[in-house]
Amino acid sequence: MPSFSRRALLASAIGTAAVGATTASAAANPLPRGAANANPFLELKYRALVPEIYATPPTVASHTPVLVIGSGFGAAVTALRLAQAGQKVSVLERGSRWPRSAWRQIFADDALPDGRAQWYRTSFTGVSGVPVFFDRFGGVLDVTEYRNISVWRGAVVGGGSIVFTGALVQPEQRFFDHVFGGTVDYTEMSRAWYPKALSMLRGSLMPADVYNSSPFGHSRIWDQQARAAGYSPQPINSIFSWDVVRQELSGRVRASAIRGESNYGNSNGAKYDLTQNYLAQAEATGRVTIHPRHVVQSIGREANGRYRVDLQVIRPDGTVVSTRSVTCDRLFLGAGSIGTSELLVRARATGALPDLNEHVGQGWGSNGDAAVTRSFAPSRGIVQAAPSASRILDERGMPVTLENWYAPGVPVNAGIIGSLGMTLDDTRGSFRYDTARDDVVLDFPGQPDTVAAIRAVNDRIVAASGVVAGLPPFVRDVNDSFTAHPLGGAVVGKATDAYGRVVGYPGLYVVDGAAIPGSTGTVNPSLTITALAERNIDAIIRAGR
Known part of the structure; x- marks a missing residue:
């Protein structure tokens, strides 16, 4: 068995980084206080590693017909479809624009991250409970701490598609209907919009040769344990390009996906993220311009009916280059559940958009997320x-999904088997503006029912397989201290109409995970956010409003 430190093992055990984050990029919230770091050594270091992110971003016009805030799933769909309808669109993204390379390591390593990993933090305690430390820099993953929950989201051109782990799963109708309550028709979504989204994202099942290769030994063990407990694992669609994964397996490109790099991005394009589909096609129209490192601070409405966006342009180290305001005729909020909700709640509280209704800031949920661990189940392969x-589905109590996941950096025979758990938990939180702090706060009560439901499923698998729940005494069996799937805050049919038009404000739209009512029915939200955005923007374009 290869030698490794206990610290390295614990830091990598199912989650020193985000577990499959599928949220749209939260492009809109202000920088953390003290974000700037004018350290000349770090400047040299990151210029040498990724000089491309230092390119001067294009300047957004003082007035533009259409602004889209964010560049994640919903925002990318919106930008492309508006451009195809003949409109000029400016996309504002707080994060940098990162390149791809077959051999360079563009993004941080999952197990041993540096400043490229996280958005202006110097330390992070993931679900393992063991802190890791790194440079303060404008990395691709934002981790925001609230009471009872830590929220993980993208801060990068491409949003959550860069930092999620690729799962594209359509929910069962009964769960979808439970969540949306009839506001969105599942039959229409299943007939038209889910297939369109899946096709654009090129989702596909893992091929047999990849599944049976050495780096996926943990996946085969996971399925074996599930079957021993009486479950029937269902193959799920993934955004990964299996041809690139095969190139990794044969040594034709640098190993990335097969060595557990994903939560901070895949450098070689193995993950078919939005920069390779929706955003690439949007820019190819000649009508879409993406503006990286544009951090939106607030939004409002001018007396002439135009929308105002106040923003900062920053350098990769967080230094503010300029502060300005721009206007637009139509404003599409695609900054993710947190970013979009923060902008709207702040605008209502400060009087910038005083007529926003009482549903703004409500209906936020974690998608019932929790990280799940089993140990003493060795599999072949150096890393996972x-x-x-x-995935498996259990409906004996609260509906629970467990997805086969991975433990980044764990060596052979370490015996860690990770899962992402998601439940149909109706627990919801809300956002409020804290005047004293001049900040938007998320109040969330926690989700003990989710923990109990997931633990019951994991315990059945543990008992059937003769393994151990968690990694005692270091890693909990079920950890709900985080979510990689923040949803809600501007829920469709409440804060907006049935197609994302914000109530009371013509020309203002919500196009991202903020519109989802706190859950996507025990599955990863990325496919549903994309499909719903396709549905909504189609209706908006057809109606001309």
Whole structure:
């Protein structure tokens, strides 16, 4: 067995980084206090590693017909479809624009991260409970701490598609209907919009040769344990490009996906993220311009009916280059559940958009997320590959999904088997503006029912397989201290109409995970956010408003 430190093992055990984050990029919240770091050594270091992110971003015009805030799933769909309808669109993204390379390591390593990993933090305690430390820099993952929950989201051109682990799963109708309550028709979504989204994202099942390769030994063990407990693992669609994964397996490109790199990005394009589909096609129209490192601070409405966006342009180290305001005729909020909700709640509280209704800031949920660990289940392979192969569903109590996940950096025979758990938990939180702090706060009560439901499923698998729940005494069996799937805050049919038009404000739209009512029915939200955005923007374009 290869030698490794206990610290390295614990830091990598299912989550020193975000577990499959699928949220749209939260492009809109202000920088953390003290974000700037004018350290000349770090400047030299990151210029040498990724000089491309230092390119001067294009300047957004003082007035533009259409502004889209964010560049994650919903925002990218919106930008492309508006451009195809003949409109000029400016996309504002707080994060940098990162390149791809077949051999360079563009993004941080999951197990041993540096400043490229996280958005202006110097330390992070993931679900393992063991802190890791790194440079303060404008990395791709934002981790925001609230009472009872830590929220993980993208801060990068491409949003959550860069930092999630690729799962594209359509929910069961009964769960979808439970969540949306009839506001969105599942039959229409299943007939038209889910297939369109899946096709654009090129989702596909993991091929047999990849599944049976050495780096996916943990996936085969996961399925074996699930079957022993009486479950039937269901293969799931993934955004990963299996041809690139095969190139990794044969040594034709640098290993990335097969060595557990995903939560901070895949450098070689193995993950078919939004920069390779929706955003690439949007820019190819000649009508879409993406503006990286544009951090939106607030929004409002001018007396002439135009929308105002106050923003800062920053350098990768967080230094503010300029502060300005721009206007637009139509404003599409795609800054993710947190970013979009923060902008709207702040605008209502400060009087910038005083007529926003009482539903703004309500209906926020964690998608019932929790990290799940089993141990003493050795599998072959030096490390565990990132793409997820399968899921199981249990409906004996609260509906629970477990997805086959991975433990980044764990060596052979370490015996860690990770899962992402998601439940149909109706627990909801809300956002409020704290005047004293001049900040928007998320109040969330926690989700003990989720923990109990997931633990019951994991315990059945543990008992059937003769393994151990968690990694005692270091890693909990079920950890709900985080979510990689923040949803809600501007829920469709409440804060907006049934197609994302914000109530009371013509020309203002919500196009991202903020519109989802706190859950996507025990599955990863990325496919549903994309499909709903396709549905909504189609209706908006057809109606001309």
